[in-house]
Amino acid sequence: MIRLRGRSDGAALNVRVRVALAAPGSVRLEGLAPFGAPGFYLVARPGAATLWLTREARVLKDVPAVDMIESLTGAPFGPEDLRAVLTGCLVPDPQPTAGRRYGEWLVVDLIGGAVAYLRPVDGEYRLITGIRDGLTIEYGEFQHRIPYHVRVLSVPADGTGRTRPLTDLTATLSQVNRNVDIPDIWFSLAVPDDVVPMRLEELRRSAP
DSSP states (O other): OOEEEETTTTTTEEEEEEEEETTTTTTEEEEOSSSSSOOOOEEEETTTEEHHHTTTTTTESSSSHHHHHHHHHOOOOOOHHHHHHHHTTTSSSOOOOEEHHHHTTEEETOOOOOOEEEEETTTTEEEEEEEEEEEEEEEEOOOOTEEEEEEEEEBBOOOSSSOOOOEEEEEEEEOOSSSSSOOOOOOOOOOTTTTEEEOOOHHHHHOO
């Protein structure tokens, strides 16, 4: 379970999301409502993704999951990136290329351009801050080596001179279950026949 709070592209977000993540590249997100059925379902596995907006009776298919997630949250994460960020790994399969020490801090450059900042917590080095894809990610409240507090912030520019929409989102995790088998059927979705297809451009105009 995740409580997601903050702002993205000028819109305020405060929503509970039930999340299932599995390798390779599978995700299920359910946007929980105060009562009744979830407000949306997003499921993806390699090569396929579906977003069903239940209240609007609209469905989006044949679009990469990363585009759906970025439109909903402002954070450009595909399923594998989302799993890495939420579990404190920053990027999938992090591989260091260089490192340096500043006092108690270790700074590690990773393949792909991400940078990890680590310092001792409870006797071992933990990833406290990371930078990737023009975003700063902060971690805290570790339990069993998993961060239960993840904050995602945009930086003023992405290196190309363009300014990103402001993103400041905090995910608070609870009821975390690790290393469990998730049936493949969780990453598929039966959408009613009367649901109307939509285009990615329509989602971007209405989200987050």
